[in-house]
Amino acid sequence: MSWKLTCRDAGDGSGDVILELPDDLLQAAGMAVGDTLELERDPNDSTAIRLTKVVLCDVCNASTAETGHGVLQAQWRDGEAEGMRLCRSCFNYAMATLRSAHRVNHMFDDDEPEQ
Ligand SMILES: [Zn+2]
Structure with missing residues (x-):
């Protein structure tokens, strides 16, 4: 255009x-x-x-012009929406932290499949 x-x-x-x-x-x-x-x-x-x-990262305020950005977004059934635009570093940190926290929280569950 x-x-x-x-x-x-x-x-x-x-x-x-x-x-x-x-x-x-x-x-x-x-x-x-x-x-x-x-x-x-x-x-x-x-x-x-x-x-x-x-797009500036909503966490660290870094520019994402070079790398692009990741989006963590929610659209709840009650109509509320929220989200964050993240630089690659913050996005990777969020992903790793979520996976790690889930793994630790379910470490001793009998029916939790290994990931
Ligand atoms: Zn960031």
């Missing part, structure tokens, strides 16, 4: 520009007000930039 937008001078002498992102672009890209975006030049088109939504 691509949009043609015009950068506006911030007007404060800083050389910064303001780029207003239209609602249809935000919606199509799954972005919302308050998201952190990474901007880079498009290597194939000198007049184009790429905007990437940067």
Whole structure:
């Protein structure tokens, strides 16, 4: 997907520009007000930039731009929903901790299969 937008001078002498992102672009890209975006030049088109939504880990606040992120998510029957977006390190820690805690808690169960 691509949009043609015009950068506006911030007007404060800083050389910064303001780029207003239209609602249809935000919606199509799954972005919302308050998201952190990474901007880079498009290597194939000198007049184009790429905007990437940067997900910060909900535990350690690290950027997941390089690696992607994991999601720990719940959708309860009472309608309540909750979730966490995690960097690879925190996600792996959560997975290992859950498996380890389960193993310890059920160590002496007779009917618990070995994992
Ligand atoms: Zn993290």
